[in-house]
Every structure is written in structure tokens, then in C-alpha cells.
Amino acid sequence: MCMVSAPKRDEDPENFSVRNYGSLGKIDGFNYSQVPSGEQQHGPEDWRTFRARLVSANSTVVSGHKQRPRNFNSREWAHETDNIEEGCVLVATEELKRHPLLSEAVVLVLQWPDVNYSTCKLIVLNKMFPYDTSSMDIVDPMLRNLNLPVFMGGPAVGGAGFGSRFHVLTREKGVAGFECIMPGLYVGNMGVTLQSAMNSDFAMRLYLGEVELEKRHLRAQVEAFGWWKIVACSRDAIFSTVFPTTDMWCHINRLLTS
Incomplete structure (x- = not known):
């Protein structure tokens, strides 16, 4: 069995729509300025990746006794x-x-x-x-x-x-x-x-x-x-x-x- 620490849950006051593929709209609590340049445009084929990038840009993980920004890999994320x-x-x-x-x-x-x-x-x-x-x-x-x-x-x-x-x-x-x-x-x-x-x-x-x-x-x-x-x-x-x-x-x- 692998050992993993519990992930930090983000308190997101607004849920994403399951079927909202192309227009996620303004989401309270997210800092859009943290999304890398050129990534705020998204198409219907990759709305999950866009959402994941927003979550990563607005959350941290605990490393040792410190918090740090989450890593984001566009190919492998969760x-x-x-x-x-x-x-x-x-x-x-x-x-x-x-x-x-x-x-x-x-x-x-x-x-x-x-x-x-x-x-x-x-x-x-x-x-x-x-x-x-x-x-x-x-x-x-x-x-x-x-x-x-x-x-x-x-x-x-x-x-x-x-x-x-x-x-x-x-x-x-x-x-x-x-x-x-x-x-x-x-x-x-x-x-x-x-x-x-x-x-x-x-x-x-x-x-x-x-x-x-x-x-x-x-x-x-x-x-x-x-x-x-x-x-x-x-x-x-x-x-x-x-x-x-x-x-x-x-x-x-x-x-x-x-």
C-alpha cells in the first residue's frame, strides 16, 4: 500500500456544471490572473483541463511544514x-x-x-x-x-x-x-x-x-x-x-x- 497525505480541499462556493462544456462562466473565489497567459481561452473539447488548470492555480498543497502552489501537468492531472x-x-x-x-x-x-x-x-x-x-x-x-x-x-x-x-x-x-x-x-x-x-x-x-x-x-x-x-x-x-x-x-x- 502506498502512503499518501490527505489532499487539501478547496472551498469552492460554486460548482461547475456537468454539461457546461463551453462556457464555465465567472467562478467566485478563483483568481483568473493566476492562469498562465493564453490559457484563459478554451474550447469545448478540453473544458476539464481548463477547469483543472483553474483549480491548480488557486490551490496549494502541504510539503513538509510549508504550503506551496500545486504543480500542473496538462497531460496528467487530478x-x-x-x-x-x-x-x-x-x-x-x-x-x-x-x-x-x-x-x-x-x-x-x-x-x-x-x-x-x-x-x-x-x-x-x-x-x-x-x-x-x-x-x-x-x-x-x-x-x-x-x-x-x-x-x-x-x-x-x-x-x-x-x-x-x-x-x-x-x-x-x-x-x-x-x-x-x-x-x-x-x-x-x-x-x-x-x-x-x-x-x-x-x-x-x-x-x-x-x-x-x-x-x-x-x-x-x-x-x-x-x-x-x-x-x-x-x-x-x-x-x-x-x-x-x-x-x-x-x-x-x-x-x-x-
Whole structure:
């Protein structure tokens, strides 16, 4: 287990809108003069990075006995947020350290429904099976031919057969059947997605199963039980080729405190 210090939470009186891609508007408490020159203009494709830059420019971290400005790397960043949104991750706290699946888990929010729906969909990102698809007799033959490492996406598998509910993640844009979950990260499942993955040379990750929860239950886990930190982070923090996926929990916590 890696040792990390608790991140300093910023008291932001105004939340960012989940769907407000292009016009975040004036945010009370933020010093816009601290944002580097040329960075105050932002497009709809990178609103998360723009928000992260604002958070970094207006917060500090404790280093030794002193406070210092937070570092910011436009490729790898992470910060806590108050709102659950599609593309954010839930990072397990010490409250889950005894849970057999969710200890040190990082969970990606794939679907955060609007007011008309109550169920959200998530996948655990960093729990790898000790074998790949080529050695899994319980997986559909089409999946077996992918020769991908297999991750445990969650306990909900659905239907008959373990592989009936799965997700494939990639960083590459334009692969047929994949949808953008956040800038630079794409997810697909079933049918045409599998065929595209089989015919692609791009790096892919296969997740079997998923997590399905009522929104109110997930909010209770965050707010009442303290099981999760809600974290917005960059594509490279979620899908990195530099550090092992099993180190993701430690890596994101380091980003939160650096």
C-alpha cells in the first residue's frame, strides 16, 4: 500500500456544471490572473483541463511544514470535485480497505443519468485477472481471439455467461463503435465494437462485468459513509502506458497531493 497525505480541499462556493462544456462562466473565489497567459481561452473539447488548470492555480498543497502552489501537468492531472459526472473516477478511501474487490479501487463513471433515470453505470479500472482472454474458456470465442489482458469491471455481468456484459477502453479516436466518455478516452461494448477491437492495432483494455447502482445509494456511499473521493482526472491518468494499471490508485492519489 502506498502512503499518501490527505489532499487539501478547496472551498469552492460554486460548482461547475456537468454539461457546461463551453462556457464555465465567472467562478467566485478563483483568481483568473493566476492562469498562465493564453490559457484563459478554451474550447469545448478540453473544458476539464481548463477547469483543472483553474483549480491548480488557486490551490496549494502541504510539503513538509510549508504550503506551496500545486504543480500542473496538462497531460496528467487530478483534483477532487463535489459533483459526480460522466468521465470522473471514484477513488476508494481507507474505509474500503477490507473490501475484497473495492480496496484501493479506481472506478470510472460511464453513465450518470439525468433526473428521469435513477441507475448509474460504472466499471472498476484497476483490478486485473491473472490471465488474458486467450486462456478464458468461459469467454465467447470472439473475445478469446483478442488476446487482451482482462480486468474485473464489476460484479454485474448480466445474462447467461460471464462475458455477456463487458466494456473495451481505448485512447484512440475514430475506432468504429466506440463512444467518447471524456476527451481522449473511448468506450465500446458488444457487436461492432468487438470486431473493431479485433481489427485494430491500438491499445485496448477489456473489462468484464460492471457496477450498477442507484444514484441515491452511490451518493450515500460518498457523503454518509465516506467510501469514495470524487476525482476528475486526465485521460493519461486513467489510461497510461507509463505505469502499471495496478498502480493506478497510488498514482492518482499522488497527483492529488503534488
